[in-house]
Amino acid sequence: MNDTRWDNRAANRRARLERAATLTRGKVVAPDQVTSLLEAVIEAGDRVCLEGDNQKQADFLARCLAQVDVKRVHHLHMVQSVLALPEHLDLFERGIARRVDFSFSGPQGVRLARLVREGRIEIGAIHTFLELFGRYFIDLTPRVSLIAAMSADAAGNLYTGPNTEDTPAIVEATAFRNGIVVAQVNELVDHVPRVDIPADWVDFVVPSPQPHYIEPLFTRDPAQITEIQILMAMMVIKGIYAKYGVQRLNHGIGFDTAAIELLLPTYASSLGLKGKICNHWAMNPHPTIIPAIESGFVETIHSFGSELGMEAYTAARPDIFFTGPDGSMRSNRAFCQAAGHYACDLFIGSTLQIDLQGNSSTATLDRITGFGGAPNMGSDARGRRHVSATWLRAGREAETQSGIPRGRKLVVQIIETYHGRMQPAFVERLDAWKMMDQGELSLPPIMIYGDDVSHIVTEEGIANLLRCHNEEDRAEAIRGVAGYTPVGLGRSRAAVENLRDRGIIRRPEDLGIDKRQATRDLLAARSIKDLVRWSDGLYDPPARFRNW
Amino acid sequence: MEHLEFDFPASTDSSRQTPARRDSVLVGVVSSGNLEVLVEQASLAGGCRVIVDTSIRGYGAIWQAVLADFVKRYRPRDVQVSINDAGASPAVVSLRLDQAYEDFQGDAA
Numbered sequence: 001m002n003d004t005r006w007d008n009r010a011a012n013r014r015a016r017l018e019r020a021a022t023l024t025r026g027k028v029v030a031p032d033q034v035t036s037l038l039e040a041v042i043e044a045g046d047r048v049c050l051e052g053d054n055q056k057q058a059d060f061l062a063r064c065l066a067q068v069d070v071k072r073v074h075h076l077h078m079v080q081s082v083l084a085l086p087e088h089l090d091l092f093e094r095g096i097a098r099r100v101d102f103s104f105s106g107p108q109g110v111r112l113a114r115l116v117r118e119g120r121i122e123i124g125a126i127h128t129f130l131e132l133f134g135r136y137f138i139d140l141t142p143r144v145s146l147i148a149a150m151s152a153d154a155a156g157n158l159y160t161g162p163n164t165e166d167t168p169a170i171v172e173a174t175a176f177r178n179g180i181v182v183a184q185v186n187e188l189v190d191h192v193p194r195v196d197i198p199a200d201w202v203d204f205v206v207p208s209p210q211p212h213y214i215e216p217l218f219t220r221d222p223a224q225i226t227e228i229q230i231l232m233a234m235m236v237i238k239g240i241y242a243k244y245g246v247q248r249l250n251h252g253i254g255f256d257t258a259a260i261e262l263l264l265p266t267y268a269s270s271l272g273l274k275g276k277i278c279n280h281w282a283m284n285p286h287p288t289i290i291p292a293i294e295s296g297f298v299e300t301i302h303s304f305g306s307e308l309g310m311e312a313y314t315a316a317r318p319d320i321f322f323t324g325p326d327g328s329m330r331s332n333r334a335f336c337q338a339a340g341h342y343a344c345d346l347f348i349g350s351t352l353q354i355d356l357q358g359n360s361s362t363a364t365l366d367r368i369t370g371f372g373g374a375p376n377m378g379s380d381a382r383g384r385r386h387v388s389a390t391w392l393r394a395g396r397e398a399e400t401q402s403g404i405p406r407g408r409k410l411v412v413q414i415i416e417t418y419h420g421r422m423q424p425a426f427v428e429r430l431d432a433w434k435m436m437d438q439g440e441l442s443l444p445p446i447m448i449y450g451d452d453v454s455h456i457v458t459e460e461g462i463a464n465l466l467r468c469h470n471e472e473d474r475a476e477a478i479r480g481v482a483g484y485t486p487v488g489l490g491r492s493r494a495a496v497e498n499l500r501d502r503g504i505i506r507r508p509e510d511l512g513i514d515k516r517q518a519t520r521d522l523l524a525a526r527s528i529k530d531l532v533r534w535s536d537g538l539y540d541p542p543a544r545f546r547n548w
Numbered sequence: 549m550e551h552l553e554f555d556f557p558a559s560t561d562s563s564r565q566t567p568a569r570r571d572s573v574l575v576g577v578v579s580s581g582n583l584e585v586l587v588e589q590a591s592l593a594g595g596c597r598v599i600v601d602t603s604i605r606g607y608g609a610i611w612q613a614v615l616a617d618f619v620k621r622y623r624p625r626d627v628q629v630s631i632n633d634a635g636a637s638p639a640v641v642s643l644r645l646d647q648a649y650e651d652f653q654g655d656a657a
Contacts, residue, residue, distance in 0.1 A: 228639045418637045422607070459639035484610045484638040515646045 009178035016041045027156040034064040049142035053081040055305040056163045060208040061146035062087040092121040109367040130337045136173035145174040148212040152185040156199035159192035162306030162329040169334040175201035186211040193326035216308040218284045220258040231518035233259035241277040244390045250282040250340040252349030256414045258288040265295035265524040282340035285310040291524035303331040313538040340377040345390040346410040347377040356475040358450030361432040378448040380409045397466040414457045417483030424485035461507040480505045550605040556619045558594030569654030583633040585648040590628035602633035
């Protein structure tokens with residue numbers, strides 16, 4: 001036997017906790033001691049996870065970390081879902097952190113790109129949520145994790161409530177590799193409503209001066225839904241959901257999918273589709289899904305996170321939402337991402353650019369935004385083995401060359417042909433390539449690969465890419481729904497009419513859709529106030545969405 | 549502002565024409581990203597004239613393409629279309645034209 005030690009991490013953990021001993025009463029740390037605590041438990045070069053995704057943020061701990069003495073704490077390797085707060089990038093500007101592995105950087109995308117160009121931040125890789133969580137258990141395990149919860153008891157049991165989100169994945173990876181877990185909580189209580197994270201996985205609890213921030217990211221005001229979005233929603237319901245009998249699905253963020261949700265009680269109901277489509281969902285509790293729930297369309301919803309203002313409504317609908325013994329909802333981003341990938345038959349989402357192979361990207365120049373969850377939701381699950389009628393039907397249309405019958409996930413991109421100030425959504429070459437050409441990334445940041453996309457829906461119609469068995473058909477099918485963009489105008493009219501005759505391109509009139517019906521009168525709710533009414537007053541919209 | 553006029557001569561194919569049942573139809577509003585479309589009967593030797601006043605310059609070629617498709621869809625005879633546009637996308641323009649013209653033809657749908 002040699003004298004190799006096998007418990008160095010445990011010994012190191014004990015040393016860190018000893019350095020922090022004078023700063024705490026039990027596990028509780030006063031807010032004004034937190035920066036000192038972080039200087040005591042974090043070592044230079046550590047891998048640190050700062051919890052924050054596109055919804056809740058450990059924002060107080062982020063502020064404290066940005067204030068540590070850079071002589072003591074530096075060269076940190078940050079691993080975190082989202083770069084969303086200014087403090088997340090302050091860490092790099094101050095020299096506290098050097099490297100980052102992350103998933104999404106929406107609001108900080110421009111500043112991030114600048115810091116990368118200036119050489120002040122090294123990006124390890126940009127991931128999907130599931131990939132990053134996966135790496136927490138393989139080669140990116142955090143040494144210290146700074147997380148956010150609703151409440152804690154003196155022992156350190158945490159209640160994370162409806163916005164549990166990423167917390168279980170982060171804590172599991174950290175606590176079981178001799179790491180240190182620090183939680184900011186909105187309040188200390190005698191008894192937590194339920195134990196979302198058990199006390200012995202948590203080292204320190206900080207009562208935060210303010211409740212942690214939550215972004216109401218999934219709230220879409222029905223007042224802003226356009227007639228084009230309504231027309232596209234009618235096509236999706238009749239031409240895809242009804243055709244394939246889609247019962248298990250995921251909806252991304254956006255007005256396009258909000259329009260579909262608000263057409264279920266009206267248009268879909270009038271087509272006799274209640275009970276036949278949209279029964280089971282992987283989605284956040286979008287306020288715009290309330291009318292469909294109240295109309296009896298929806299059986300179950302599992303969520304990545306919660307949504308601000310939906311707490312009382314979800315608690316009052318435990319047959320629909322996943323709720324705990326305390327009565328409040330529980331979300332879990334890792335499980336919901338896995339569910340969306342393997343247990344749903346359809347994903348639908350919007351994008352910014354689509355090329356002639358059907359590749360789509362939300363990347364724009366001078367901005368590094370990342371991926372989030374869409375690539376996992378919006379890809380064929382090649383490891384899937386259970387069947388459903390929807391999955392088999394899509395698989396039959398795709399007719400793989402191998403001769404082995406397979407199923408296929410429906411992956412739908414819904415997009416108006418022009419957006420913003422006459423920016424064409426269809427392009428010969430994605431802007432994503434320029435980011436690679438400029439040396440910022442080693443691959444073009446494609447959100448959804450063309451070979452995963454089954455349908456593209458625009459105001460002009462639906463292109464069924466499953467049935468395009470060569471590059472020419474595929475490119476012409478995409479041109480055929482690309483409207484008056486340069487790509488759309490470059491179509492061969494004869495080829496497009498041929499694809500239409502074969503049912504690969506379907507126009508609203510081919511689907512029996514009367515465009516005159518595409519008005520806002522078709523929406524089950526036309527305002528946030530309507531949604532409150534549908535919920536019997538249980539939905540409590542954030543102030544910014546109230547105009548009464 | 550830009551003022552555009554497009555004249556489409558009478559079509560020789562009359563198979564898809566339906567007679568107008570109304571003298572004129574006005575749909576839409578002139579608000580940002582939207583437009584107003586007036587369709588009315590006019591003596592144009594069997595042709596169709598479209599008059600566009602738009603707040604955004606430089607998209608004449610796209611207007612031409614959108615309107616040519618509209619005329620191809622409906623083959624309007626002796627019809628004048630007047631458009632007041634406040635920066636609507638081609639998608640909105642097409643939808644509004646379809647809505648206006650189908651109303652103009654009466655409740656055939």
